[in-house]
Amino acid sequence: MADKSIQKELVERFCRYVKVETTSDENVKDRCPTTDGQLKLINLIADELKALGVKDVSVDKNGYLRAFIPGNTVRKKVFGFISHADTSPEVSGRNVKPVIHKKYDGKPIKLADGILLSPAEYPLLSQYKGKTIITSDGRTLLGADDKAGIAEIVTAASYFMVHPEIRRNSMEIFITPDEEIGQGTDHFPLSSIKSNYLYTVDGDTEGCIESECFNAYSAKLSIKGVSIHPGSGKGKLVNASLLGARFLSMLPSDQMPETTEGREGFFCPVSISGTIEQCQVTLILRDFDASGMERRISIVEQAAETLKKSYPAAEFELEFVHSYSNMKEYIDKNKKCLSYLEKAVEKTGIKPVHKLIRGGTDGSRLSELGHPCPNIFTGGQNFHGKLEWAAVPAMERTVQVIINLVCTGISQ
Ligand SMILES: [Zn+2]
Known part of the structure; x- marks a missing residue:
């Protein structure tokens, strides 16, 4: 030709x-x-x-x-x-x-x-x-x-x-x-x-x-805190934004886009926004294997669960959305x-x-x-x-x- x-x-x-x-x-x-x-x-x-x-x-x-x-x-x-x-x-x-x-x-x-x-x-x-x-x-x-x-x-x-x-x-x-x-x-x-x-x-x-x-999911964690005047917050105030940051810090930092390549999957926080009263964290999860994706989902669930146990006055809602396989x-x-x-x-x-x-x-x-x-x-x-x-x-x-x-x- x-x-x-x-x-x-x-x-x-x-x-x-x-x-x-x-x-x-x-x-x-x-x-x-x-x-x-x-x-x-x-x-x-x-x-x-x-x-x-x-x-x-x-x-x-x-x-x-x-x-x-x-x-x-x-x-x-x-x-x-x-x-x-x-x-x-x-x-x-x-x-x-x-x-x-x-x-x-x-x-x-x-x-x-x-x-x-x-x-x-x-x-x-x-x-x-x-x-x-x-x-x-x-x-x-x-x-x-x-x-x-x-x-x-x-x-x-x-x-x-x-x-x-x-x-x-x-x-x-x-x-x-x-x-x-x-x-x-x-x-x-x-x-x-x-x-x-x-x-x-x-x-x-x-x-x-x-x-x-990749297999691809996104996860969204919504946190509701307890807002009280900071001057009298001791023992009562629960800062949703701080919990959002703690949640992200519980994810493995060696499994992020900036630390992975080839066949390795990752967690990637894509947005965090909030106040004392509420906070939204969105991340995307990527993995070539379906079982690896299940493991990633359970890591995210466990992190949210740990926070929930530590802060009973806060409310947590975790939602996963499947993007593609x-x-x-x-x-x-x-x-x-x-x-x-x-x-x-x-x-x-x-x-x-x-x-x-x-x-x-x-x-x-x-x-x-x-x-x-x-x-x-x-x-x-x-x-x-x-x-x-x-x-x-x-x-x-x-x-x-x-x-x-x-x-x-x-x-x-
Ligand atoms: Zn193209």
Whole structure:
């Protein structure tokens, strides 16, 4: 496949997409997508797919794009791919100016305002010396997360439309809004999914596939103290804020995000607010293992229980909310989903590298809802920042992985 025209098409497409401002907005509560730019991009992609000859393309009222390219063999399966159209609100996505570095010379790249993207700090850059990479101009993020994924999916679709002689399974495409603000699956058109095997195309380093993420809970402790004039508080006043602080100090400090990595889980206090009379503490709990998560929940319960016994005049209310589960549990039940992906990567000539996601993805939610959904690399790096960049050879490989997946089990 790896011909020059595909590379050109892929780069042009990617640069076209990143120029559309699609920053999502977590403060917007009453509509989906939360910003108009996302809809603009999603409609642009729908038009492109139609122009390529894809007949079954639709954008629903919440801005979810679905497209379907029927297979041309008997006993065909459906392979589905998901990318998100929005970019992170953490850094501006307005007026993105992609800079294409052809035959990258391997030296530090000077961006706007003296920002330096250097191989000393980001050694992966050196791997692409002599190749084409794309950065922003340093004033905005690039938007490879996840427009690289979209460009790769659409380029693979284009390949199948231009080459109807290639025997393939069916290909399904979903482009979703508002992933970066955690709402990517809120209105997902679940009933329209036809895919037997579904993948998000939202990872980073070339060759990496992700099929394991955290189990995630949040915990909220509400404390009611006893407020009395401090001048006459002896033996009577119970300070809720102080109890909130004591509660946090009872959690193991060597199991926090700042002290853990790899497969280690953590407790992370995310907010504490209060007065003498009342205090609210919120924390998030993360663990790759379900049993580890149970242990974390019981540590939090015990800490609250200990305080309760020591301060009978105070009232405590502890509440846990489940956020998402490790998708591995679900992917293990549909092992083909992952083994097909491994084979599709191997077929491009490299060994797949399994990476843990120390967070969650839209795929974790979809896995729980019955659609096991590993994550494929996109070739993008340094997401959510001005130093974001993408390696074009890696992006081309993702296109090839998608094509290989759609052709799974079919000899040409
Ligand atoms: Zn993403």
